[in-house]
Amino acid sequence: MTDIPIANRCECGATAGPLGVCADYYHGILAEEQADPRMYSWHAPVVCAYLLQHPSRAREKYLDGQFRQLQLYVDQGLDALLRVAAHQVARNRHGSRSGYDMAPLAPYEPLPPGGPPGRFRAAFSGLPYREGSFVADGHEAYGRRIQLIAEATVEAWTSLRA
Template sequence: MTDQCECGATAGPLGVCVDYYHGILAEEQADPQMYAWHAPVVCAYLLQHPSRAREKYLDGQFRQLQLYVDQGLDALLRVAAHQVARNGHGARSGYDMEPLAPYEPLPVGGPPERFRAAFSGLPFREGSFVADGHAAYGRHIQLIAEATVEGWRSLRS
């Protein structure tokens, strides 16, 4: 096991960020309340570890993460529900970029070498990421999302 992650973070008790990411994905399948943070978890993880992502989707993921940081989880969930409804029932209208238009495109020249908060720093107690409650888990995901947006924006400076 390596002790350094692609995002610049050091390994935590569970390993590097991918170990935490897989643990989150597994746990949220059994916990609908935890699953509410699925979109920001995926966006932040892939933006911090772009070698595991499809490059063509990173810009949209960066914009979604900015929306989440700017307007909160409920706004992001509303946009996601709008996309699902728009693409459901045989409609082929495609992805609606309008809700994400106000947000900056993904900066070129990334990824940043390091982020101030990463997945390997998430608390994991009693076999769970939500042992301290869902609100605390949400605050940790918010900090990772903020650090991810901040890290990418720093490339513009």
């Protein structure tokens, strides 16, 4: 087996895809979301999964909340995550309370110590990119792929507890 050059590997352990490393895919997704409100629906799980797979690009103090959000998404789906996000935005808009309301995320496990995991069974550099888009085969297919990345992220971090 040949070693993969460092330039072709990502912090998450994945090898580069046709667009490059995961950061290239992540930035491509963020750019495409700006023109596609339906694709933007998956913004929160994309950000949480990317930062948990690449924690050197994240602020450590937020990783626990992002891990809990990702667990909520995997457990209850996109609509539940969007409701929690809307609750946070409304709460902040009204200025009624300061800080993030952790109550909706309380049932979920905290971020395990000892991370990050060395590999994830699904990573951003594995996403298909066709016809200049991540959603060329439809939003549902894109959503399923983001779900797989989210599940792989939660699974890898949770395995650190064992």
